[in-house]
Amino acid sequence: MPALGAAELRQYAVRRRERTIVVTALAVSSVVAVLMALGFWVFFVHGLSDPVGPGHGPSYGVSEVFDIAEVRGAVVPPGSYGTRGGVRTAEQLDGIPDCGNSGSP
Structure with missing residues (x-):
């Protein structure tokens, strides 16, 4: 493999940094989306399984x-x-x- 010049090394470093930023942003947004979906699911299930919820009780x-x-x-x-x-x-x-x-x- 031939030795890389200073300009090529700089471009390689910039591309690698950009790739790292994109991968990190995708990972963080994926984690946030999963946590939001999980939170919504828990809220939804809790709301449906509330024993004091809608029905034949005097305080509702x-x-x-x-x-x-x-x-x-x-x-x-x-x-x-x-x-x-x-x-x-x-x-x-x-x-x-x-x-x-x-x-x-």
Whole structure:
């Protein structure tokens, strides 16, 4: 193998340094991508396996807004609806401005 000149040695060193930088960047980005995917998977699995999550418990969902026992025990006459303002008939609801589509033909 012939001896390399100073310019060729410099080019070789530069190419080797560039290759090292590219390989290092690819390795680091691969590790970061794998860690992010693993973290997302763990978060997803934990969210699905949460025993207190969605379902028939009193501290979740509508029971945070309404008292379930009160709603189940309410007696609403036919043609009437339970609202925040109390029980109202369809005619009373139609008379409220900006209530649903009551202003539309």
